[in-house]
Amino acid sequence: MRFYKSETSFFILIVFLGGVGIMLYRVQTALGMLTPLSMGPDIAMLVDYVAQANGFALLFLAAALLSGIFLIYPLIRIQAQDHGKLQQMTQILSARSETLAQAALTDGLTGMQNRRYFDEALKEYLVQFGRIDKPVGLMILDLDHFKSVNDTYGHDMGDAVLREVAHCLKDYTRYHDVVARLGGEEFAIVVSNMEKEYLAKLAERIRKAVSEIALTVDDVPIKVTTSIGVAEWDRQESWQDFYRRADQLLYQAKNMGRNRVCT
Template identity: 40%
Template structure:
């Protein structure tokens, strides 16, 4: 995973130690020794995450965090406060200032990297949503889709998964019930309850089910994959906590549970959940006619033409990988001629559903027109893009399309192109993907082709 991390600490040796650990994980690092310098860097540079010391002269880390979270340009930049302060009240103060997490010095490498990678993954998805919102605003005349999205973290729908024992889960539920609509359920009912939740709380120490497997299953479910998960854990569970963050748990709280810290962490996760869901709903409701293909529900050529330049500029500026593919249904005219245009429309709708199923949450699927489709894959190297393209090809070819009470065999040819930071622009990237598509057609169809830059 790539990312650009800003380390802010007034002690030179602290910056160098953190920098060495991050470089070892192939992350790009910027440094600052004062709060005002950090604010200036975040305003002018591309930064993915901030590691922020609390005790600094002139402006402490709490104030820097508050200013970052108050500015529209940096409001959603992940911030981890790093300090020798280790009291619950210190953590609560940091969370209330808007920090996404709080690490205590000396920072252990496993703890640091699991947190950094987890927050980077979340930021990649959030960035993609905001880029789409900006694209939509430009298309529709500068409308501000973010201004009316609620950012509050109170009165959430919280599900606490309890194994029936009188332990930390039940204690947490009583605390959370003072600010939220809190339900306590067994693991059998947890999946259905979680689909409507703003936050799910689960105890790592439960003896009647595997908490990590449960979290993994939540992340793999269509209805629950975006619901925040808060894990209750013991200090000696560090390795399992790291695994939990790796599989998609959003946050954790160490026992013994501090009431104020639990409430602060819950508010932070619910606020983020509401923002992301509000953004998705805003995009769905306001953009549908302007940038959505009415037949397939995918975004259309107009959106792609406005969106792709920003994606390419971001990839070039930040040195990130980017791949795109163009998919074309094989012999689509014959499908229309043999079965009629109504069946052809059903094929297009089902084809769109299958390529969505074969893509990831961060990918953008568009219909160019006719039987031609584009998938934009940010942060995706060529080898990974080839696997995604092949998975889409198989999803189409291996099962017939059931249309108008008859089975229609459908295959697709796919052309793949990987962004070259030195030479590519929108036109050249699309042209190379189109040439690759032609090569797939010429090579016999029902295949993936990729031509060199």
């Protein structure tokens, strides 16, 4: 049985009261052993008065102990249990809130970060890496002719393709890069502290890896390709302008025939 602090304090108080009662009882017993022949009249009256006072004190202590045990302690126990239940409920709600907050920033289909997270992360990356004068790169990816996958093989297969692409992007990025699904078949990657030359090479590796994704339906392979727009922050533009520039490069890659990287 678990005791709360209030209950422990109550038991300590009961022990002290019991100790005082025992001491008073011993005093009264010792006074009772005295005889009138061994005391003068004044001392005898004083002893009698002390004995009566001790008797009342013992009755008071007994009443205090009984009321404490049968009246006060049950109330303390109920309040302590309620407090424990409230603490447990608070912990459960706090954990649930964290879970919901995480869910609000995560794409349910792929497990990647979502658009809301991406927007906040891009703003923060530009602020922090701008302070230390380090480059920030941005890739915007869009799967080519993805609608035909859904129309031909169904949305379940389309979802499988999106999950495979998400897995591929995570494999080819670092732990501190931001990889997000912006919506539909569009993805984005924020790459920090990487020069433009290597950024373009990484984008090309990702494009190639996506094109090599192996999915089949009834032994028929599904071909998936992506177009990628790659931009490096010029340290002057806002995060919105930076995003629009990368997005324009994506559409340029689309217009140039798809399945390519445009920087």
